[in-house]
Amino acid sequence: MIDIDLHRRLPTFALDVAFRNDAGITALFGRSGSGKSMTIGMIAGLARPDSGHVRIGGTVLVDTTAKTFVPLHKRRIGLVFQDAHLFPHLSVRKNLAFGQSFAPKAERTIGLDAVVETLGIAHLLGRRPAKLSGGERQRVAIGRALLACPRLLLFDEPFAALDRQRKLEVLPLIERLRDEFKIPIIYVSHAMEEVVRLATHVVVLDAGKVSAAGTPEAVFAGASVLGEDRRFGRSTVLSTVVGDHDAAYGLTALHHPAGTLWLAGMAGPQGATARVLVHATDVTLAVGAPGQLSTRSTLSGTITALDPDGALAAVEIALNGGGWLVALATRRALDDLALSVGSAVSALVKTVALDEGSVGR
Known part of the structure; x- marks a missing residue:
């Protein structure tokens, strides 16, 4: 169970976001500047909310009422950004091992071989990031996050820098993570195509507030939710x-x-x-x-x-x-x-x- 309730006030922006989801992928969808990245930053522990809570399963990561705030490095949350942020001086194998080092040995329920097979990166293990394509780097970044055996995976516009063909190579892998590893995922995107394909639950943000939430079919019914463009976004x-x-x-x-x-x-x-x-x-x-x-x-x-x-x-x-x-x-x-x-x-x-x-x- 993902249970999020976050509130933060800035001089020019106010965030009030609350949502829950039992399983699968929760997509945060909305225009640029709607508060998506701020939300996952507070979930990850990169910033503190003024009030609210973050609960993943039976673990409380943030509860301002109880003055609970688990620091980022102890949250066991895997993050994948637009840029893969791989260590350039390490091979793919060593980049993956770095992710695995964050999981206590007694809790390493996800093995290297399973991740390598799922992501199809066995032939890349000896290479360094400079020798990888954009899609290959994102696969390795996903693998590194997964090997930390996280309580939650956060994807922040992971395919924004990839062309359509690279996206089509990686999207099925996200589906496999959803279906095989059963780790809850929060997926940030303003690309409706990605959200429709991957998400089981969609939360639409507009100016820092939740304007709609539900299944993709329910949320994108009628003309109530628009993309970036009123004409082509319908x-x-x-x-x-x-x-x-x-x-x-x-x-x-x-x-x-x-x-x-x-x-x-x-x-x-x-x-x-x-x-x-x-x-x-x-x-x-x-x-x-x-x-x-x-x-x-x-x-x-x-x-x-x-x-x-x-x-x-x-x-x-x-x-x-x-x-x-x-x-x-x-x-x-x-x-x-x-x-x-x-x-x-x-x-x-x-x-x-x-x-x-x-x-x-």
């Missing part, structure tokens, strides 16, 4: 069930009560639940059954809200059978189609717009 998370895989075309059916989405690539075993991120700019609206189009993914629903913004409008759609979808269209198109609150619509999503790398499994 997105929705849909919960689907993995269907048949069409090997001839490399497509996988993702079933929703409102229709079927087709994904390029695999999405897990048949019958599994898959979370899909759909950007509002990738949704096209149609009245009635669509005609001859290349788009094959269609969801049906009813418009529940329109949010005009200049030439554009965000369209909130209640999907048949449950769930929400947000589309972005020009106000002229909505008038031409005579669409308003209460109108039945078909929402079309291009397969090429769905990122198989961000599907949460």
Whole structure:
């Protein structure tokens, strides 16, 4: 159990953050400057809160009422930042051994061999950091943090400096840490794709306060949570069930009560639940059954809200059978189609717009 309740006042900023999660990955999501890094800094012990507590499992790390403050080096918390911060003069093996030295011998429940195998870094053990790619350095940094046998892992924008291909190499490893080692993880990011794929619980911060919390599907429903950009940041998370895989075309059916989405690539075993991120700019609206189009993914629903913004409008759609979808269209198109609150619509999503790398499994 992660139980966080932190409050701190600065001359130009006030932080009031509280959240809990029983298992899996807790994602702290929000715009730059929303208080994400300040929050994990206090969890790690880099700063003291004015009031509040930090409890991990049955261990109290901070409790201002009881005047408890466990120093950073005794908290047994693993940290992974944007920069891997590896020791340049040490080999990968010795960098990993340094992490292991923080765990008391009687509590070293995670072994070097298991970490090396999980992260796929056996061939790197003799190299120094200068000879590693960005993705390889992050793997080693994760391994070093994991070998400390921590009570908690903190990831602060760990992939911000990596390109898409390197991210796709490392993201599955975070999933394996979540599923195999069962260590609670707090993951800081403003990349919705990473949050949707990894998180079991999302806490949205805005100006130092929690504006939303819950599952990715619940938090990213409708247009209530925006990314950095009001236009391109509008997105929705849909919960689907993995269907048949069409090997001839490399497509996988993702079933929703409102229709079927087709994904390029695999999405897990048949019958599994898959979370899909759909950007509002990738949704096209149609009245009635669509005609001859290349788009094959269609969801049906009813418009529940329109949010005009200049030439554009965000369209909130209640999907048949449950769930929400947000589309972005020009106000002229909505008038031409005579669409308003209460109108039945078909929402079309291009397969090429769905990122198989961000599907949460």
